[in-house]
Amino acid sequence: QVQLVQSGAEVKKPGSSVKVSCKASGGTFSSNAISWVRQAPGQGLEWMGGIIPIFGTASYAQKFQGRVTMTAGESTSTAYMELSSLRSDDTAIYYCARDPQGGTTVTSYYFDSWGQGTLVTVSS
């Protein structure tokens, strides 16, 4: 099964940007969609969008359109999520998750592997 290892915790000022990485090992990477899901303190899961590394095509949830950018490096088996114009309500744990089904579009019916999560704290 694929292992996903994320970058460490971040503390950011309001208005700044954060970039979180997710490195995959032990399985296929390029042809499987990687999604980003966040969880605010004490709250539920929220999908932000996903990317298929081999195509470089990303699909974003409407809520984050214009503020999020997802990229991936095939040679490094690493996916990235950058969120800009940070606000205090962006404080959350950010997870990457892998869709085990291949395809040409981000259509993720389930995620079989999750990263350990990256805590992003937005505070002045």
Place this chain on the structure above:
Amino acid sequence: SYELTQPPSVSVSPGQPASITCSGDKLGDKYACWYQQKPGQSPVLVIYQDYKRPSGIPERFSGSNSGNTATLTISGTQAMDEADYYCQAWDSGVVFGGGTKLTVL
């Protein structure tokens, strides 16, 4: 936008069956899956494509999906099953239910 509704909490006695529901418009026409999340941990897939169990998930976890409701059932619930459970489906994007806290009393 599409919504999935779960009860905020469910309580069960050890050894008894527990059922957690997930409701959405014509959810039975979509695939549903379920995740278990324990405090401080990442979600773990316990049911996918309505009723399939990933390897390593105990047989006491089962799922069904029909009409407007998907159901996660845990037979013979154990103390270790106490966790938050989230349903998920796809509708022009990934949609999660609000989560259900399962308490094993």
